[in-house]
Amino acid sequence: MTRVTCGPLFVLVATVCLAACYDDPNRKYALEPLPNVQAGAAEQLARESNPFGDEMVRYLRGKPREDGNEFTLGVRFEPGGFAPRMDTLADLEALLVIMRDYPSLRIAIEGHTDNEGEPDKNRRLSQARADWVRQFLVERGVAAERVTSEGFGDTRPIADNTxxxxxxxxxxxxxxxxxxxxxxxxxEFHQQPGDGR
Structure with a gap:
């Protein structure tokens, strides 16, 4: 029996394809699977299509990154809303498959807002958004103890709020x-009888 370790690109493509195959009767959105990736321009296109999944898989495979162990989800919300827009769920689907593929992985989901509105309302809104993502994962089979969620409101800006x-x-x-x-x-690959390898 020969053991082969998959490369990050294979895991990314498999992640997105598996997410597209997941059949949830309550699902009210569609995810287009990435095309079959072979090399060159197609590989670059696949990475650009889901940079979140690609970066996370590369990090989990041991590639250091400037932002360390933090990854920003590419989901968007309606102003004041806590559930993401359905057309921005590709990163969540990729995260779901990564959580399934790496059963020892534990994560924290951190919600952040800008400084518009009341600070307490912003904290509650950021908590509701982080909780929504946690619930999305748990409802699809990720163990609840593997995922925490916390809302920080506008207390940790990364850019100027003006x-x-x-x-x-x-x-x-x-x-x-x-x-x-x-x-x-x-x-695992099994050698076929008569295969001279």
Missing amino acids: SPAGQKKNRRLVIRILNFDSRPVPV
């Missing part, structure tokens, strides 16, 4: 990896 562009950067959900056993997902 401009619309800065406010947009501050309205975010961050996935922080708490602990992780970095063993790769093993893939």
Whole structure:
């Protein structure tokens, strides 16, 4: 029996394809699977299509990154709303598959807002958004003890809140990896009779 460790691109493509196959009767959105990726321009296109999943898988495979163990989800919310827009769920689908593929992975979901409105309301809104993402994962089979959620409101800005562009950067959900056993997902190939390898 030969053990082969999958590369990050294979895991990314498999993650997105598996997420597209997940059949949830309550699902009210659609996710287009990534095309089959072979190399070159197609590989780059796949990475650009889901940079969140690609970066997280690369990190879990041991590639250091400037932002360390924090990843920003590319989900968008209606102003004042706690559930993400259905057309922005690709990162959540990728996160779900990654959580399934790495059963020792534990994460914290951190909600953040801009400084518009009352600070207490912003904290409650950021908590509701983080809780929504946690519930999304738990309802789809991720063990509740593997995921925590916390809302910080406008207390941890990463940009200036005086401009619309800065406010947009501050309205975010961050996935922080708490602990992780970095063993790769093993893939087994069985030699066929008469195969001279």
